[in-house]
Amino acid sequence: MAMRKVAVVGAGMTRFVRRALETGKELSYEASKMALDYCDLTLDEVDCVVHGTAPDSFDGVHMKGEYLSDGSGAWRKPYTRCYVGGGTGVFAPIHGWYHVASGLFDICLVVCEEKMSSCQPHPQGAFLTIFDHTTERPLKPNLLWIFAMEMNRYMHTYGLKKEDIALVSVKNKRNAADHPCSLLGDANITLQDVLNSEVLAWPVQRLDVSPVTDGAVALVLAAEHVARRICDKPIWIEGVGWNLDTAYWTNRDLCYPRYVEKAARMAYEMAGITEPRKQIHIAEPYDPFDYKELHHLEGLMLFDRGKAPEATALGITQRNGDLPVCPSGGLLGVGNPIAAAGLMKVAELFWQLRGEAGARQVPGQPRRGVAQAWGDLMQVGTVAVLGV
Amino acid sequence: MTVKIDKFPGVYLHESDFEQGRVLYNTWDPQAQYAWDAGIAIGRYLSELKQGHLVGVRCNQCRRTVVPPRAFCEWCFRPMDDWVNLPDTGTVNTFSLCYVTWDMQYLTEPQIPAVIDIDGTRPSVGIMHLLGDVDPKKVHIGMRVQAVWKPEEERTGSILDIRHFKPV
Ligand SMILES: [Zn+2]
Numbered sequence: 001m002a003m004r005k006v007a008v009v010g011a012g013m014t015r016f017v018r019r020a021l022e023t024g025k026e027l028s029y030e031a032s033k034m035a036l037d038y039c040d041l042t043l044d045e046v047d048c049v050v051h052g053t054a055p056d057s058f059d060g061v062h063m064k065g066e067y068l069s070d071g072s073g074a075w076r077k078p079y080t081r082c083y084v085g086g087g088t089g090v091f092a093p094i095h096g097w098y099h100v101a102s103g104l105f106d107i108c109l110v111v112c113e114e115k116m117s118s119c120q121p122h123p124q125g126a127f128l129t130i131f132d133h134t135t136e137r138p139l140k141p142n143l144l145w146i147f148a149m150e151m152n153r154y155m156h157t158y159g160l161k162k163e164d165i166a167l168v169s170v171k172n173k174r175n176a177a178d179h180p181c182s183l184l185g186d187a188n189i190t191l192q193d194v195l196n197s198e199v200l201a202w203p204v205q206r207l208d209v210s211p212v213t214d215g216a217v218a219l220v221l222a223a224e225h226v227a228r229r230i231c232d233k234p235i236w237i238e239g240v241g242w243n244l245d246t247a248y249w250t251n252r253d254l255c256y257p258r259y260v261e262k263a264a265r266m267a268y269e270m271a272g273i274t275e276p277r278k279q280i281h282i283a284e285p286y287d288p289f290d291y292k293e294l295h296h297l298e299g300l301m302l303f304d305r306g307k308a309p310e311a312t313a314l315g316i317t318q319r320n321g322d323l324p325v326c327p328s329g330g331l332l333g334v335g336n337p338i339a340a341a342g343l344m345k346v347a348e349l350f351w352q353l354r355g356e357a358g359a360r361q362v363p364g365q366p367r368r369g370v371a372q373a374w375g376d377l378m379q380v381g382t383v384a385v386l387g388v
Numbered sequence: 389m390t391v392k393i394d395k396f397p398g399v400y401l402h403e404s405d406f407e408q409g410r411v412l413y414n415t416w417d418p419q420a421q422y423a424w425d426a427g428i429a430i431g432r433y434l435s436e437l438k439q440g441h442l443v444g445v446r447c448n449q450c451r452r453t454v455v456p457p458r459a460f461c462e463w464c465f466r467p468m469d470d471w472v473n474l475p476d477t478g479t480v481n482t483f484s485l486c487y488v489t490w491d492m493q494y495l496t497e498p499q500i501p502a503v504i505d506i507d508g509t510r511p512s513v514g515i516m517h518l519l520g521d522v523d524p525k526k527v528h529i530g531m532r533v534q535a536v537w538k539p540e541e542e543r544t545g546s547i548l549d550i551r552h553f554k555p556v
Contacts, residue, residue: 012393013396014396014397014398015396015397015398015400016398017398017399017400017401018400018401019400019401020398020399020400020401021399021400021401021411022397022398022399027397027398030397030398031397034393034397038392038393060416060418120415121491121492122490122491122492124490124491124492125490125491127490128490132456133422133424134424134426134430134434134547135430135433135456135515135516135547136516136547138546138547138548139501139516139517139518139547139548140490141490141501141516142486142488142489142490143490144484144486144488145484145486145501145516148484148486148501149482149483149484149501149502149503150482152482152483152484152529153481153482153503153529156482156529180396181396181398199485199487200486200487200488201484201485201486201487201488202484202485202486202487202498203484204484214398215398246462248454248456248458248462248513250481250503250513250514250515250516251454251513251514254481254482254503356391356392357391358391
């Protein structure tokens with residue numbers, strides 16, 4: 001395939017907060033402006049814009065992509081909005097990547113925004129429509145059910161305890177204490193705090209879950225000839241992958257995310273990665289729940305099936321461990337404005353690989369990282385590999 | 389985040405900002421109503437439930453027998469071959485003890501959603517339903533269960549024609 005090299009050359013983000021004063025447009029503008037300023041570009045130089053955001057029902061705004069378009073700098077430009085559920089935040093830069101890799105555009109602004117606080121009394125109301133309208137919704141399901149049942153299946157299959165999984169929440173909330181935009185960073189949180197938090201839907205407890213959040217993140221992507229001219233250290237998008245498994249979720253084994261493996265294989269092949277455990281130095285898997293980080297690390301083939309909890313207990317996934325995982329603080333710590341949270345992970349790799357992550361910097365000059373997000377009815381995987 | 393940026397936008401609103409009227413907002417309460425046609429496969433599934441039967445479908449090419457029924461095999465991309473009568477028994481594949489409603493109201497007695505692998509399916513596959521007539525502490529993966537049907541005159545052709553599944 002004759003594809004052009006594409007780099008990330010700028011990133012910006014707002015603070016992640018429970019309820020923001022700013023509108024979605026204003027959040028989008030702030031993140032976009034910061035990303036453009038980062039690489040000294042003006043909006044005129046942007047060829048196309050990609051936006052990723054949750055369904056219209058979240059905000060009660062018809063065609064939310066259009067509503068957010070001015071804040072994303074999209075007017076009088078080729079503009080598309082993409083959406084693959086929680087996977088959107090890593091899919092949006094993939095969408096931007098193929099705009100540039102194809103040769104169609106040289107510079108693409110990628111923006112992800114979420115304002116979950118607008119949906120009252122709780123954004124779960126907008127999530128309920130993910131269940132089948134005839135065979136499932138009459139049971140009055142709530143969103144936690146599906147995750148709690150997946151977590152239970154994962155624990156049962158590998159004989160895991162709550163303690164094994166709660167360590168992820170502790171790690172990520174501690175990591176997030178070093179993130180200036182974080183909602184739930186807590187340097188002093190303990191395993192007991194997580195284990196003693198209230199039970200919502202066993203085995204899911206309050207501190208196993210990421211919070212409702214408002215926020216926005218933006219990236220600037222550029223073709224190689226532009227990237228080398230405007231950026232001292234472009235971070236290359238070396239591989240991308242995405243994959244969707246069956247939506248008959250009760251018909252597949254919930255203990256393993258096969259769709260993540262398929263997406264990862266696609267991305268690794270493109271990036272020339274044959275031994276991910278040696279060739280990947282940082283991982284930012286999607287962690288809306290603590291068990292999901294473990295699940296996804298296994299799907300990304302960074303640990304054997306059922307072995308990610310053991311690696312976590314051994315400290316391998318700590319920021320100074322052999323494979324730092326969610327050095328940003330992840331969704332559990334920084335916050336979970338759905339699409340923006342996924343793009344935050346890609347932005348984190350950008351800062352980490354440039355050596356600009358400040359207090360969160362992973363030691364040892366990491367050269368390659370993987371970001372992954374997950375969504376739809378729990379069965380879409382989106383993966384991006386970034387490298388120096 | 390990056391060491392190059394020392395100030396980030398995004399203003400955190402607190403409850404007190406609303407109580408004291410420091411921020412303005414407006415609200416909307418949508419009245420959206422929908423009617424979903426059950427379709428060919430689920431239509432028959434529901435009418436069989438009304439008769440007190442649980443049915444699945446078989447694909448002779450990939451040799452699967454699955455529930456909920458579907459008109460076409462999504463892997464072989466061809467029509468399903470047969471309707472199959474399934475027993476109303478199965479095994480708990482996974483479950484949760486849920487103490488909150490969707491809008492975060494607390495429940496004193498948990499709801500027990502489960503994926504129940506239905507006997508007679510191949511490979512073994514399940515449906516989501518609720519467990520009942522059981523002590524929440526005794527529920528476990530691998531537990532054998534059976535459907536508890538509503539009386540015939542109360543059935544409407546709905547997944548709720550099964551009240552819940554209970555231990556055998
Ligand atoms: Zn088939």
